[in-house]
Amino acid sequence: MKHLFRTFAEETRARPEALSRVESRLEHVVADRALVQSLLTELPAAPAGAEARIRARLAERTGRSVNWGLRAGGVAVVAMAAALLLWLRAPVAPLTEALRAEAWRTEQPTAHVSLTYLGEGDLAGTAMQPRIEWRSGTVQVEVDPNQGVALTVQTREARVRVIGTGFSVGRSALGTAVRVSHGRVSVDCEDGTSVLLGAGEHQLCLPTSAAGLLGRARALAEQGAAPEDVLAAAERGLAAEPDAAVRGELEVAQMEAYAADQRWTEAYDLAGRALASGGGARAEELRHLHAWYGVQAHGCEAATAELRALNAAGEATAFEQVTLAGCVSASEPAVARGLLQAALVAGVPDAQRPAIQQQLDALGGQ
Amino acid sequence: MRLIPPDIAEVRAARAGNSEALQDLMARALPCVLQWCARLGGPRVDAEDAAHDVIVVVLTRIHTLAEPELFGPWLFGITRRVLAGHRRRRMFESWIPGLARTGPESDPHAQAELSDLGRQVQLALDAVSVDHREILVLIDIEERTEREVADLLSLPIGTVRSRVHRARQAFLAVARRLQLPAVVFERVREGS
Numbered sequence: 001m002k003h004l005f006r007t008f009a010e011e012t013r014a015r016p017e018a019l020s021r022v023e024s025r026l027e028h029v030v031a032d033r034a035l036v037q038s039l040l041t042e043l044p045a046a047p048a049g050a051e052a053r054i055r056a057r058l059a060e061r062t063g064r065s066v067n068w069g070l071r072a073g074g075v076a077v078v079a080m081a082a083a084l085l086l087w088l089r090a091p092v093a094p095l096t097e098a099l100r101a102e103a104w105r106t107e108q109p110t111a112h113v114s115l116t117y118l119g120e121g122d123l124a125g126t127a128m129q130p131r132i133e134w135r136s137g138t139v140q141v142e143v144d145p146n147q148g149v150a151l152t153v154q155t156r157e158a159r160v161r162v163i164g165t166g167f168s169v170g171r172s173a174l175g176t177a178v179r180v181s182h183g184r185v186s187v188d189c190e191d192g193t194s195v196l197l198g199a200g201e202h203q204l205c206l207p208t209s210a211a212g213l214l215g216r217a218r219a220l221a222e223q224g225a226a227p228e229d230v231l232a233a234a235e236r237g238l239a240a241e242p243d244a245a246v247r248g249e250l251e252v253a254q255m256e257a258y259a260a261d262q263r264w265t266e267a268y269d270l271a272g273r274a275l276a277s278g279g280g281a282r283a284e285e286l287r288h289l290h291a292w293y294g295v296q297a298h299g300c301e302a303a304t305a306e307l308r309a310l311n312a313a314g315e316a317t318a319f320e321q322v323t324l325a326g327c328v329s330a331s332e333p334a335v336a337r338g339l340l341q342a343a344l345v346a347g348v349p350d351a352q353r354p355a356i357q358q359q360l361d362a363l364g365g366q
Numbered sequence: 367m368r369l370i371p372p373d374i375a376e377v378r379a380a381r382a383g384n385s386e387a388l389q390d391l392m393a394r395a396l397p398c399v400l401q402w403c404a405r406l407g408g409p410r411v412d413a414e415d416a417a418h419d420v421i422v423v424v425l426t427r428i429h430t431l432a433e434p435e436l437f438g439p440w441l442f443g444i445t446r447r448v449l450a451g452h453r454r455r456r457m458f459e460s461w462i463p464g465l466a467r468t469g470p471e472s473d474p475h476a477q478a479e480l481s482d483l484g485r486q487v488q489l490a491l492d493a494v495s496v497d498h499r500e501i502l503v504l505i506d507i508e509e510r511t512e513r514e515v516a517d518l519l520s521l522p523i524g525t526v527r528s529r530v531h532r533a534r535q536a537f538l539a540v541a542r543r544l545q546l547p548a549v550v551f552e553r554v555r556e557g558s
Contacts, residue, residue, distance in 0.1 A: 002506075004487050009507045011484040012404040014397040022396060022414050026421055118432060138432045170432060177520075179433070204520070224447030226497030226519075260450065261495050 095130055097123040099139070112144040113151060119171070125152075138170035145183065156212070158205035159188045167197075173219035176205040206233075210246045213237030217253040227261035248280040255289065264297035284315070291320060300327035311339070318343040322356060329363060337363045377434035388428065392421055395441055402445045405503045408492035409485070410456040411449060420448045442518045446500075486544070493540045498533035505530055 077094070095109060099121045106116040110127040119137010123130060132139065132153045143149050143165055153160040153169045158176040160169055165183020169176060178187050179202040188194045189205035197203055207213050217233035234254040242250060251274050258267035271290040279286045287310060294303035307324040310316040316324065325339035340360050348356060379387035399420045404413040423444050431440055480488065491499050504515045505526075512530070516523040 004483070005502070005506045007481065008405070008484050008487040008491075011480050012401060012488075012507075014400040014404075018400060018414060019396060022400060022417050022421070023393075025414075025418050026392070140433075168433065179435075204522075223443055224450045225443075226500060227495065228497040229521075263495075 095123050095125055095127065099123055099132070099134075101137075110149070112147040112149045114142040116140040132169075134169055134171055134176075136171050138168055140166070140168040142166045143183075155205075157190045157207055158203075161186045161188075173215035174204070175207055175216060178203045178205070206236075208240070210237045210240040210242030210250065213240060214242075214246055214250050214253065217250065217257075221253065221256060221260070227257040227263075230257035230260070244280060248274070248282055252282055252286075252289075255293070259289075259293060259296075262296075264293050268293035268297040268302065287315075288317070288320070295323055304328070318346040318348045321346065322348070325359070329359075333363050374434050377431070377437045381428050381431050381434060383429070388425065392424065395424065396421060399441065399445055401508075402442070402503070403449060405491070405507060406445070406499060407449050407452060409488055410492075411452045416445075416448055416452050419452075420445050423448065439518050439520055450496075490537060490540045490544055493544065494533065494536045497529065498536045501526065501529045501533040502537055506534075 097109060099115070099117055099119075101118055101120075104116060104118050106114065108114045109123055110130060112127075113130055115123075115132075117137065117139040119135070119139065121132055121134035121137075121139065123132055125131035128149055130149070130151045132141075132151070134153055134155050139153065141151065141153065141162070143151050143162055145165070151162050153162075155169065155171045155176040157171075158169075158178065160167070160178050162183065162185045165185055166181040167183070167185050168179050168181070170179075171177075176189075178185065178197065180197045180199055182199045184199075185197045186194070187197060187203045187205065189203070191206060191208050193203075193205070195203050207216050213233050213236050217230050217237060220230045220233060231254060234250045234257065237250045238247065238254070251270060255267045255270045255274075258264070258270065268290065271286055271293055274280075275283065275286050275290055287306065291303045291306040291310060294306060304324065304327045307316060307320055307327070310320055311324060321339045321343040325336040325343070328339075329336040337360060340356055340363070344353065344356060344360075373391075376387045376391055380391045396417065400413060400417040403411065403416040403420070407413050407416055420441075424441065427444075431437065491502060494502070500519065501515070504510050504518065505512070510518070512523055512526050515521075516526045519526070521529075
């Protein structure tokens with residue numbers, strides 16, 4: 001096998017002339033970008049003192065909105081905290097902070113913890129035992145070693161515990177990804193997996209609910225992941241006993257993954273089964289998919305009836321009309337002509353009009 | 367030409383909007399992207415078109431890259447999405463008679479450089495599933511380590527190992543089905 005692949009590797013190596021062709025095409029993109037940047041630098045700077053004025057106004061508003069009850073409550077909390085501090089003779093500052101940032105933000109909520117984040121969550125616990133409830137996005141954490149700080153990050157899929165290290169936790173529809181830059185971290189995933197990660201290691205905790213796995217399947221499909229991975233997520237979701245609505249969506253994700261992998265027969269069969277059981281909220285869309293998969297899997301024979309039905313109901317798209325025309329052009333040229341004309345009226349991309357017109361001419365139409 | 371390991375400081379600077387760093391990064395990434403497009407795109411995709419589109423996405427989306435250390439997997443993900451789009455477009459065009467690009471002529475520059483053997487390997491690779499194709503290209507053609515590939519594909523290393531075996535089996539099955547010339551097939555059997 002090595003010889004084959006070596007030959008192919010050598011012949012598909014990026015050659016200087018190919019690189020220079022792509023580079024020259026990219027030149028205008030880079031130039032446009034530089035132009036936009038230079039125009040942006042022409043924007044006037046904020047007037048002097050503007051930031052200070054805004055801060056002062058915000059401080060004024062904040063001051064007005066605090067009522068006496070809250071102030072009394074605040075005093076009581078502070079007094080209790082002070083009493084606790086004295087009692088424990090150790091720093092136990094309660095932490096309550098909403099972490100929300102639409103651009104990367106860095107802060108140091110306690111003397112030994114530094115957070116850099118993009119996304120949202122909540123910080124709670126104490127200075128020595130901070131607890132982060134992380135909902136979406138990425139949080140990078142640095143904890144000073146040997147200071148006795150026991151920090152945890154909790155997401156829907158994972159619980160990460162650490163004493164003195166640096167790591168990041170990213171949560172998205174795909175699951176929760178934990179990546180350690182230095183030190184050691186213990187990760188407990190919701191699916192029961194527990195691992196101890198060292199520097200440079202990472203762990204992905206997958207969702208376990210059917211809805212969570214549907215989200216993962218969709219996110220994987222959206223980012224162009226391998227169809228096998230989308231299928232794995234959809235199949236695990238279907239095994240998690242979803243309700244009817246989530247089941248329907250998981251089946252659609254499954255058939256789209258089959259189609260992306262050109263496994264047309266499986267996509268066609270699955271769409272057929274889903275339609276036979278009613279199709280749920282996606283019934284109409286499923287008829288179109290069933291017809292499309294049918295053409296790809298078995299040709300006209302499998303799809304003509306469905307395409308005719310869609311066309312009779314006035315629901316066929318221009319592409320479906322063109323496809324049906326191709327299927328019936330030999331046996332029913334007049335019908336094919338009508339379908340191609342209807343497709344032209346319904347609207348097809350300009351680039352495709354000449355080819356359709358050519359087909360019409362071949363059929364003897366106008 | 368194996369991209370990566372990226373210069374993290376350069377990625378950070380590019381993400382922060384430093385044009386010079388961004389251009390250096392692109393110049394370093396382009397050869398690797400072009401090779402991925404030529405090897406993963408198959409005979410119907412114009413590798414240069416696809417590589418151009420990948421770099422445009424990188425230029426416009428670099429500020430959203432969360433972790434500079436993950437530049438490689440991020441770039442591979444973009445390449446994968448762009449290639450999926452190009453392959454879909456080719457498939458869609460094949461619906462309309464007269465519009466379909468006919469086989470290997472879609473990228474004349476690349477095709478001119480492929481020997482008969484290279485073209486047959488390309489066809490066989492095109493016939494296996496996307497995930498098997500990625501594994502074969504990254505491990506058997508680009509000779510990356512399993513660890514590197516696991517990082518690029520964001521998969522556990524165990525999954526990569528089991529996929530390598532299945533990918534090679536799938537490739538051999540396709541080679542038989544496509545009836546590659548006996549000499550080629552014998553070489554496959556000897557090598558595997």
